[in-house]
Amino acid sequence: MKLRLKFLLVFISFTVFNFSTVAAGNSTNDAQPLVIIQDYKFIPQEITIKRGQKIRWENREKRQYHSVWFEALGEEEPADYMFPDDESFAYTREFKEAGTFPYRCGPHPKMTGTVHVVD
Numbered sequence: 001m002k003l004r005l006k007f008l009l010v011f012i013s014f015t016v017f018n019f020s021t022v023a024a025g026n027s028t029n030d031a032q033p034l035v036i037i038q039d040y041k042f043i044p045q046e047i048t049i050k051r052g053q054k055i056r057w058e059n060r061e062k063r064q065y066h067s068v069w070f071e072a073l074g075e076e077e078p079a080d081y082m083f084p085d086d087e088s089f090a091y092t093r094e095f096k097e098a099g100t101f102p103y104r105c106g107p108h109p110k111m112t113g114t115v116h117v118v119d
């Protein structure tokens with residue numbers, strides 16, 4: 001009976017670990033990669049996806065807007081901020097080319113992240 005309980009616990013922790021890996025978006029499986037914005041950070045800060053996948057960013061900050069700006073690609077700073085409490089809280093972008101794409105938050109230059117797109 002004790003042994004069965006041990007197995008159950010191992011199974012549960014394994015399951016939880018797998019889910020948290022997917023939730024952090026740091027995987028290259030078919031689930032949509034997700035980057036959370038919280039505590040003035042992009043979490044995870046670096047993410048690797050397959051070419052053709054989309055990344056979804058979600059602002060889960062309390063009362064603070066942010067943006068996702070691929071400044072290094074020569075793009076203009078997004079005029080629309082991501083506010084946590086309305087529909088603008090999420091932003092999705094598809095990556096059609098392989099490469100390394102650094103980005104930042106417009107209003108907060110220290111908030112940076114990197115997208116790695118692989119074939």
Ligand SMILES: [Cu+2]
Pocket residue numbers: 040065066067105106107108111
């Ligand atoms: Cu920000």
